[in-house]
Amino acid sequence: MNNYVVRQPVKDRDDQVIGNEVMFQLGDDALYNSSEDHMAAGTIANFFMQNNEKIYDGKLIFATFTPSLLFRNTPKIxxxxxxxxxxxxxxxxxxxSLMIVQKYRNQGYRFAINDFQFSARFFSILEYVDFLKINVKGRTERSGESSMENIVRMARGFNKQCIAYGVDSREDYEFAKTLGVDHLQGTYISEATLIKTAKLDFLQGNFFQLVVAVTKDTPDMTEIEEIISRDAYLTYALFKLINSRYFALSKKISSIRQALVILGIRQLKHWVYLLSMQSDNKDDGGITEQVLKRSFMRGTFCSRLARYIDGLPVSPGEVYMMGMFSTLEYMVDSPLEDILKELPIREEIKEALISRAGICGDLYTLVLDYERADWNSINQMVKKLGIPSNMVAQFYFDCVEEVNEIWKGITFSGEDKDEGEHKGM
Known part of the structure; x- marks a missing residue:
């Protein structure tokens, strides 16, 4: 049985992420279609037990629980x-149902109802629910609009919040906005974050040279040192990081080579991508953070999956770079094809990013499909690439955990800056 798990962000009307829904696909059906499959319930419960810390990243976790999962006390994980x-x-x-809901409610848990309808069984537990979810997918002809508007009005009257889910297109998004919902969820909402990112006016040559240098199979420390040494901002940022509380060194470091040795290629590889954005996107840090995390996630997930693909024509470092560079067109004011011409990367990577050609293109497609929870395409790509389907979900959340740790590490020095500013006030 093929089991896949993905997170999808839930955002408020200000485009801020309030939480992530954990979505499952078990076998040929999504979790939502398997109401009393005790084997499926056991699989999900075990997955939650093993990955509860990886799933949580400081935001709310939304997850659908069947009766089997509720009776197993799975939410208590x-x-x-x-x-x-x-x-x-x-x-x-x-x-x-009422007894189950009351039990968890008394223990402090909050509830959301999927696909809320005007019927007696939905209203019977309304007082115990905080969120009402309505499905707007494909409602371009406004079918059911008045009913949905009434649900939103009713929710406000009862002090409940409404989440429009299935927002998978621009039309779905515009329709959801007319309803006046509190939160939005869907593939369009997730991808719109990238489009909204403030773009740079030009390619920052030193930065891209640095990314290419650190992702080589055998990075050359002398080359990396030379690139950093000719860029005042990179040099300053490197010293700020290495002398931060995160590393807690006994004395200040003032040598680029010494800083690189302490930092290490792995940490540097993740960190340099953040540097280019810190001074250029001060006014939309929330969006920038989401885009950068998406870049890290794509790179890390590509690299993890690549280990199980035979005949891949590029190195693990180049596969990682493919995932990282996949968001460049949202951050640089040029078409992706023009951006890639300026970078010394393999043609297989360029073709994968531009037209999804070749094995690298299939891998990139799989990573994008996983973001969108496109189960059918995921199944096809996993089989085509020969990746063990029973391990993909665990790979995904291992990468989520790794990216969260990366983010903590590369942003830690910012706490020093904030602390210093407060002390100086």
Missing amino acids: FESSKLIIQIEDNVLVNPL
């Missing part, structure tokens, strides 16, 4: 303050 328990019709029709 998570602290009540971190989790929103999503339920749907298969719970509401259960004769013990």
